[in-house]
Amino acid sequence: MNDVIRIGIVTAWPEDDWHSKRLVTAFARHGEAAVIDPAELSAIVSEQGVVSVRAAGLGSEAFDAFVLARGMGRTGDADVQFEIYRALEDSGAVVVNRIDPLLAAQDKFRSSWLLARAGVPTPPAAVAQTSAGAAEALAGLGEAVMKPIAGSLGEGVQRVRADAPGRASARERIARDGAVYLQSYVPHPGRDVRVFVVGGRGRAAMERYAPPGEWRTNVSTGARVEAVPLGAELAAVAEAAAEAIGLDYAGIDLAVGPEGPTVIEVNGNPSWQGILEATGLDMAEAIAEHVLGRALRRRGASDHIVPDWTTGATHG
Ligand SMILES: Nc1ncnc2c1ncn2[C@@H]1O[C@H](COP(=O)(O)OP(=O)(O)O)[C@@H](O)[C@H]1O
Numbered sequence: 161m162n163d164v165i166r167i168g169i170v171t172a173w174p175e176d177d178w179h180s181k182r183l184v185t186a187f188a189r190h191g192e193a194a195v196i197d198p199a200e201l202s203a204i205v206s207e208q209g210v211v212s213v214r215a216a217g218l219g220s221e222a223f224d225a226f227v228l229a230r231g232m233g234r235t236g237d238a239d240v241q242f243e244i245y246r247a248l249e250d251s252g253a254v255v256v257n258r259i260d261p262l263l264a265a266q267d268k269f270r271s272s273w274l275l276a277r278a279g280v281p282t283p284p285a286a287v288a289q290t291s292a293g294a295a296e297a298l299a300g301l302g303e304a305v306m307k308p309i310a311g312s313l314g315e316g317v318q319r320v321r322a323d324a325p326g327r328a329s330a331r332e333r334i335a336r337d338g339a340v341y342l343q344s345y346v347p348h349p350g351r352d353v354r355v356f357v358v359g360g361r362g363r364a365a366m367e368r369y370a371p372p373g374e375w376r377t378n379v380s381t382g383a384r385v386e387a388v389p390l391g392a393e394l395a396a397v398a399e400a401a402a403e404a405i406g407l408d409y410a411g412i413d414l415a416v417g418p419e420g421p422t423v424i425e426v427n428g429n430p431s432w433q434g435i436l437e438a439t440g441l442d443m444a445e446a447i448a449e450h451v452l453g454r455a456l457r458r459r460g461a462s463d464h465i466v467p468d469w470t471t472g473a474t475h476g
């Protein structure tokens with residue numbers, strides 16, 4: 161291995177994805193950044209229990225770290241890709257974000273119970289697969305927000321009450337999706353806060369204001385963003401949320417209710433265009449600095465040089 165730090169940016173959209181391009185640029189300032197298409201990964205398991213990972217078109221030089229910018233490929237087999245990331249992590253490779261936390265953040269039910277278990281403030285929530293289960297959950301939650309379990313961009317996010325129309329909406333959702341996720345509604349004046357956490361530290365915060373006639377504050381639904389100072393309480397809750405899910409970097413959505421900040425949602429593949437626009441801070445730089453720090457510490461810690469992408473052979 162030479163002295164240049166080599167980072168693999170794993171992305172299915174190297175040309176079109178703004179975030180992937182920002183990361184490549186940020187990493188290229190400090191070392192070598194190679195783009196890896198998740199659908200071109202392959203792995204070989206040897207009799208000695210060594211798993212070696214390869215990508216079509218790339219040499220076999222070692223990587224110091226992998227960044228899953230858009231690590232879930234649009235082609236190939238998603239489960240194979242996830243398992244390759246697990247094998248890489250298991251060998252001690254630096255992989256950011258790790259795949260299981262990414263999948264946890266994608267699953268709103270899993271996020272809810274992981275947050276609650278860790279003592280992070282988050283609204284009561286429920287999942288149900290039957291009308292009776294949904295009715296019981298609604299009765300317990302009162303005014304609630306119904307969401308797709310693995311949704312984003314505010315799509316399919318709908319307010320419901322524990323009344324006949326609310327129960328009917330939940331029934332329709334179950335008929336369509338097989339299950340429904342419900343979260344207690346946190347009263348907010350059409351705005352919430354997005355905190356960007358990198359390496360365990362809140363780095364930037366912005367308020368998102370829903371446009372007139374809209375209660376959801378997603379930038380994709382037309383929300384306006386504005387920088388806000390990141391107070392100690394907000395930072396602490398956001399940092400605890402990222403840690404509970406296990407994410408190296410995350411976008412944490414918080415509503416600030418009467419009892420202080422509460423975590424509405426954790427994004428493991430967060431956009432940072434809004435944060436950049438509002439604060440002028442480039443999260444790609446923060447992510448690069450964090451990943452390079454981890455990669456350098458790993459180099460320092462191991463006297464063993466990883467010969468290639470081989471995993472399982474790093475115990476020197
Ligand atoms: N429990 C809730 N209480 C109040 N508003 C909510 C709640 N859940 C979601 N919202 C609003 O809906 C938006 C989208 O919901 P969110 O859970 O972030 O899903 P998505 O993954 O689609 O962004 C949030 O940004 C927030 O404005």
Ligand SMILES: [Mg+2]
Nearest residue numbers: 313314413425
């Ligand atoms: Mg959201």
